[in-house]
Amino acid sequence: MPRRSRRKSHSRKKLASEAVNDLYDVLNENKDHDISNSAAKLILRIGKKHGTRVRNYNGITICRSCSIAMVPGRNSTVRIRSKVVKYTCGVCGRVKTIGPSFVM
Ligand SMILES: [Zn+2]
Structure with a gap:
């Protein structure tokens, strides 16, 4: 039944994005290392x-x-260079770029 499976997959994705956003709230509000890392x-x-x-x-x-979880000031650094925000991981040194020309 293609119709039923399509509707099921739509609600599955909606539930997943709700769960991700709830977990991101946990990540933001929690100050505990272990909880924020497991949420990440x-x-x-x-x-x-x-x-x-x-x-x-x-x-x-x-x-x-x-x-x-990369928390600025705790285990990551944030630098702004020519309208681009660069998050650097303090553990492995990986750089994440967020900017006007960068689509997340
Ligand atoms: Zn890292």
Whole structure:
């Protein structure tokens, strides 16, 4: 039944994006290392399985290499250079770029 499976996959994706956004709230509000890191891991796992991502990053990003929450001032540095924001992971040194020409 193609019709039923399509509707099912739509709601699956909607649920996944809701879960990702809830986890991102947990990531933002929590000050605990372990909780924010496991929330970051879950966001990446759900994103890989269902193709969902966090809609609007505000401050905390996730390192794709070591899958931890990159909190500015704690384990990452933030630099702004020519209208581009660069987040550098303090653990592995990976740079994440967010800017006007960069589509997330
Ligand atoms: Zn890293």
